[in-house]
Amino acid sequence: MHLPHSLHIKSTYFDYPLYPFRPPHELTGRTAPHPVVIVGAGPVGLIVAMELGRRGIRTVLLEAIETVSPGSRATCVSRRSMEIMLQNQCDEPFVSKALMWTEGSSFYRDQMVYRLRMPHSADERYFPMANIQQCVYEKFLVDRVEQIDHVDLRWQSKVVGLTEGKDTVTLRIDTPEGEYDLSARYVVAADGARSIVRELLGLRLAGESHSGRYLIADIRMASSYPTERRAWFDPPSNPGNTILMHKQPDDIWRIDYQLATDQDSDYELQDDRVRARIKAHLDWIGETAPWQLEWTSLYKAHCLCLDDYRYGRILFAGDAAHLVPIFGVRGMNSGIADANNLGWKLAYVLQGLAPDSLLDSYTPERRAATLDIFDNARKSTLFMTPPTRGYQLTRDAVLQLAIDEDSMKPLINPRQSTPYDYVASPLTTAQREPFERGPRAGAPLINIRLKSGQGKHEHLLDHLGPDFNLLWFGESPAEFRIDVSSTLEGVRVKPILITRLAARSTQGLCVIHDHDGRLYSSFDATAGCAYLIRPDGHVCARWRSWDEAHLAQALRRALTR
């Protein structure tokens, strides 16, 4: 009998909801296999459910505990993740609550040695980064999922067994009222770093673990300091080590401090010890307001992943598939990108619009993204937590030189998360013609601001449909003579005309008036040019000149048909 014991999590700013267990039909008798069962209702599992739900696919979403994840955990959300939330209509509560930021400061002792400035302009809908506690963010996602009829969210339901059949996977579920079997055509394992699904299959993550440890703590403190990333190397408050500090909503501050190699984790996690160390740092940076300790945890950097994110009918996403260092905020953001990638592919396979082989593209696309993260995160981790005397000495030399020498400063760049381009993906059509600007084939679409209407800003992504989209740069709707609905049987393509002339949308053709030519310029477009966009918002082909055959070929490639 599974009885979760995370009840009564205390917080100074967040009331943890308690979600009841509701006995499902399977407890009293067998039911037909479900299309998809998702294990784990964290951000990744919730977004997979939304991606499938908005395409009409029913899912069962299982969560072992009875509330959202405790603590602030993955607190930085990237612009790309916000765009994925927008596509799933769950960005509004997030945007109104989260703290947006673009900049950061890195200090060596008391000297600023690097100023982080992430690319941002007034044309963007979202800031490059937003801080919000994961528990708050997850609650928003749960609220949204509860509005979707297609998602059967089952709390207090723990996977304890797994059997693979030819056409289905059967999970054994333990609940407060006993066990039952649950079958599905596909299972998405989004059950986190300690994935039970991974364990039941006997799969192991491979890679390297770094030696540096961080104690991460949330405190509640009123401070007017702006929202930005602050990093200190070798501050008097943590000699020889580093400290990171982030502002979160509701006066919550996240402080991550590196533990020295000889410091005992259990001793350092004691409340009195944590308070003393935080006080030393706050005193040193001049924060004088009273504060309360909210939450603590311990963190170690890993670069670990599965060899394959697909195991038959089971697909791994987020921390269940890969563990990445926190430096650069890639953990949850890469998990959300997994969900975005997997959602449409599963939907297309289940709707019969693509063969099962489309799911084989999930690993090459998302594991390549993980390996790219490892490359960046390894550099960040070696700089943040030098593992040897050689790295420590070289890092300290760079930091001292950077006080006077600008040429050294790029080495201090924390390499914040950026979206991964599926340029080498088997789903991407190679470009035949040169483009000087615009998202290349494989890259996510850029969300450019369009002309304002009655004080309301619109952006390009607002016009995209949930399936394929074709951005066609032309003059008038009358010139668009291709019947995209018949290009590839059953496959929905939304044509969007981008024109510099005023024109109205017609039935079957959405029109965007590029009144100042910014879209043409940003996409390096010439008349007749087209961009084909995948359902997850990545460009899968772009042409200066094209016809129906090119479109059909690109769609077949994108769907492995």
Place this chain on the structure above:
Amino acid sequence: MLTTEALERIFDDIALSIDTVGDRNESLFLTKLALALANQLSDEMLVRAQVALARRHLQA
């Protein structure tokens, strides 16, 4: 000026070399490296300026 990518590779190379030569040879290795680079620069004033730069901000 070196590119960031080149600087990153050199950062790794120096760090790994320090670890490889070990504590006993660390100072000698770094001094040899500084002299070899100074010779390649072929500009005494520039080298002496870099020596002064490297002496700054050291702890007492």
